[in-house]
Amino acid sequence: MVGLTLALALAQGGVSVSVADPVPPSVLTNSAFDGRVTALSYAAVRMLKVLGVWEYVATEAQPISDILVTDAALGSPPSALSLHFDHREIGEPMGAIAENRHIRRALFAALEGTGVRLIAPAAVTAIEPNGGFIDATLSNGERLRAHLAVGADGRESPLRERMGLRTVAWSYPQVGIVATVQHERPHNGTAYEHFLSSGPFAILPMVAASHSEAVGQYPTNRSSLVWTEREELAPALLELPPELFAAEVERRFGDHLGAIEVVGARWSYPLRFHLARGYVAPRFALAGDSAHGIHPIAGQGLNLGLKDAAALAECVLESVRLGLDAGDAEALRRYERWRRFDSFVLAAATDGLNRLFSNDITPVRAIRDVGLGIVDAIGPLRRLFMRNAGGDLGQLPRLMRGEPA
Numbered sequence: 001m002v003g004l005t006l007a008l009a010l011a012q013g014g015v016s017v018s019v020a021d022p023v024p025p026s027v028l029t030n031s032a033f034d035g036r037v038t039a040l041s042y043a044a045v046r047m048l049k050v051l052g053v054w055e056y057v058a059t060e061a062q063p064i065s066d067i068l069v070t071d072a073a074l075g076s077p078p079s080a081l082s083l084h085f086d087h088r089e090i091g092e093p094m095g096a097i098a099e100n101r102h103i104r105r106a107l108f109a110a111l112e113g114t115g116v117r118l119i120a121p122a123a124v125t126a127i128e129p130n131g132g133f134i135d136a137t138l139s140n141g142e143r144l145r146a147h148l149a150v151g152a153d154g155r156e157s158p159l160r161e162r163m164g165l166r167t168v169a170w171s172y173p174q175v176g177i178v179a180t181v182q183h184e185r186p187h188n189g190t191a192y193e194h195f196l197s198s199g200p201f202a203i204l205p206m207v208a209a210s211h212s213e214a215v216g217q218y219p220t221n222r223s224s225l226v227w228t229e230r231e232e233l234a235p236a237l238l239e240l241p242p243e244l245f246a247a248e249v250e251r252r253f254g255d256h257l258g259a260i261e262v263v264g265a266r267w268s269y270p271l272r273f274h275l276a277r278g279y280v281a282p283r284f285a286l287a288g289d290s291a292h293g294i295h296p297i298a299g300q301g302l303n304l305g306l307k308d309a310a311a312l313a314e315c316v317l318e319s320v321r322l323g324l325d326a327g328d329a330e331a332l333r334r335y336e337r338w339r340r341f342d343s344f345v346l347a348a349a350t351d352g353l354n355r356l357f358s359n360d361i362t363p364v365r366a367i368r369d370v371g372l373g374i375v376d377a378i379g380p381l382r383r384l385f386m387r388n389a390g391g392d393l394g395q396l397p398r399l400m401r402g403e404p405a
């Protein structure tokens, strides 16, 4: 998603771009490939609008009007102190939720006619700076030569490894379980985050299932779960028969939306943290999960990657407009200075939040409940959190301000 977005931004700025991926578009946009939804911040939505992507995903995206955060113990009611973010306080929805497959489909649709060359299936198998260029070899035997190569190749990032960019990394003893539920009552655009001792349990509102995909009892009332569970318990939970799995979901979900039904497949994602020590090398840059992998507690991983794409496009296009080439070293250094600090701050904040909330130690629980209550009670602080979640803090790239790069 980050690589396609960057390709689009660069192509719209007049740069000639090729994108290689070992997975073809037909698989990347298939519901069997990725069960996740993404909570896109409003800054990310602004960017997708400028790039002409939003028109292809808008009908599949659910605006987020409210977010309710509660500190809950499994099997007992949530703490009385909870936090409510209401979009009316900032005048626009706090973002939107769309299935990853629909975001990818929209990106592929927007790329048509832009001149971007899509080479898939084909992995980059070797990459090497070569004087004023960088050379890449693909698994189909093709060789590419460019002024700049970007590794937007995800968490494992073979390109990061090949370019010798090291990371700081650790695994969380948690797994992200993802599933879709239907519920009796409408969600009205409200996202819920229940902090349980095993980790956050997020309920993300989705648009109604399309007519052709409607299954289950309440296809118009759907939400996606991101259930963070202890690593040692997750395999057994994922193997439970449907009625027992549904019962475990119900214990965590609560009854605020009436009866619930789990529909479709269950997914699981190991959760890890990593930050690249450097984001650039000669004629090379990292963007998205190749540069940083953060805990999904605040739903910010892709938003951070889209900000990389916007910032890198801005730095590259500025040097191209000055008559320099797309891999200019000073432009890459500027990109690195800009994005490394921002990513570090968010990565550290999400890591800290996960540690603070994923436990049941009574004094810690008391302190965090007071914290939630304080943020809830103080309007300016609440609005600051909302703007942060909406992606509006820090130095915003032009695309995220709603202007061309």
Ligand SMILES: Cc1cc2nc3c(=O)[nH]c(=O)nc-3n(C[C@H](O)[C@H](O)[C@H](O)COP(=O)(O)OP(=O)(O)OC[C@H]3O[C@@H](n4cnc5c(N)ncnc54)[C@H](O)[C@@H]3O)c2cc1C
Residues within 6 Å of the ligand: 001, 002, 003, 020, 021, 022, 023, 036, 037, 038, 039, 040, 122, 123, 124, 125, 152, 153, 154, 155, 158, 159, 176, 177, 178, 226, 269, 287, 288, 289, 290, 296, 298, 299, 300, 301, 302, 303, 304, 305
């Ligand atoms: C459970 C869960 C929930 C999440 N929820 C949210 C959320 O609500 N909001 C949010 O902002 N983020 C969320 N995230 C994070 C988000 O999913 C990631 O940050 C995002 O997918 C990263 O996108 P990317 O394009 O950088 O990498 P990827 O999506 O991993 O894409 C990498 C691409 O590179 C390709 N590739 C791999 N190797 C090669 C090679 N050698 N050559 C060429 N191509 C290659 C791959 O095939 C793939 O297409 C969540 C993550 C998890 C685990």
